[in-house]
Amino acid sequence: NAGVTQTPKFQVLKTGQSMTLQCAQDMNHNSMYWYRQDPGMGLRLIYYSASEGTTDKGEVPNGYNVSRLNKREFSLRLESAAPSQTSVYFCASSPQGLAGVEQFFGPGTRLTVL
Amino acid sequence: KQEVTQIPAALSVPEGENLVLNCSFTDSAIYNLQWFRQDPGKGLTSLLLIQSSQREQTSGRLNASLDKSSGRSTLYIAASQPGDSATYLCAVRAGNMLTFGGGTRLMVKP
Numbered sequence: 025n026a027g028v029t030q031t032p033k034f035q036v037l038k039t040g041q042s043m044t045l046q047c048a049q050d051m052n053h054n055s056m057y058w059y060r061q062d063p064g065m066g067l068r069l070i071y072y073s074a075s076e077g078t079t080d081k082g083e084v085p086n087g088y089n090v091s092r093l094n095k096r097e098f099s100l101r102l103e104s105a106a107p108s109q110t111s112v113y114f115c116a117s118s119p120q121g122l123a124g125v126e127q128f129f130g131p132g133t134r135l136t137v138l
Numbered sequence: 139k140q141e142v143t144q145i146p147a148a149l150s151v152p153e154g155e156n157l158v159l160n161c162s163f164t165d166s167a168i169y170n171l172q173w174f175r176q177d178p179g180k181g182l183t184s185l186l187l188i189q190s191s192q193r194e195q196t197s198g199r200l201n202a203s204l205d206k207s208s209g210r211s212t213l214y215i216a217a218s219q220p221g222d223s224a225t226y227l228c229a230v231r232a233g234n235m236l237t238f239g240g241g242t243r244l245m246v247k248p
Contacts (some may be wrong), residue, residue, distance in 0.1 A: 066238030129182040
């Protein structure tokens with residue numbers, strides 16, 4: 025049981041390049057989330073998907089797009105990377121996007137934009 | 139907008155000490171509060187989840203309390219060990235949103 029997996033683990037981009045961060049969970053969870061973590065700050069929600077086929081903006085969605093490919097997979101795309109998007113990105117999942125449940129996190133993707 | 143604050147930002151204690159980490163939040167209309175541990179370069183590991191109707195949760199040497207009306211939670215770690223060294227994050231949940239504090243970086247010295 026792998027839980028939440030993320031690829032790649034590390035990535036270096038040049039300004040203006042695009043890339044997609046992949047996330048998959050094998051816990052049959054309905055809800056999935058993308059966060060970013062910057063030094064000295066807590067995690068901030070970028071986008072989430074309460075259930076398959078739905079996505080919603082979080083606190084810091086600008087510059088990102090997401091796709092809930094199926095129940096297992098939720099990808100995050102940077103169309104034109106900027107140095108301000110240098111961060112650690114975490115994917116998480118929970119059984120359902122309702123009260124009373126905890127979120128499970130992946131190991132993170134460390135992204136540097138030059 | 140919900141804001142979550144953790145004090146202190148960093149803490150260094152000798153092994154064996156009991157310690158308390160603090161978390162405060164501005165909007166008491168929450169569903170639950172979750173404490174996480176994060177090791178350097180790693181993801182988050184859930185430690186304790188307290189529902190809004192609960193006052194505390196315990197797991198081993200960890201005890202978390204919640205006072206929703208005052209917007210506060212504490213994480214108590216008994217008999218601290220060097221292996222407890224990590225960053226501890228609290229997060230409050232309202233709807234589908236989980237709002238995190240900035241974390242407390244704990245160092246337990248042998």
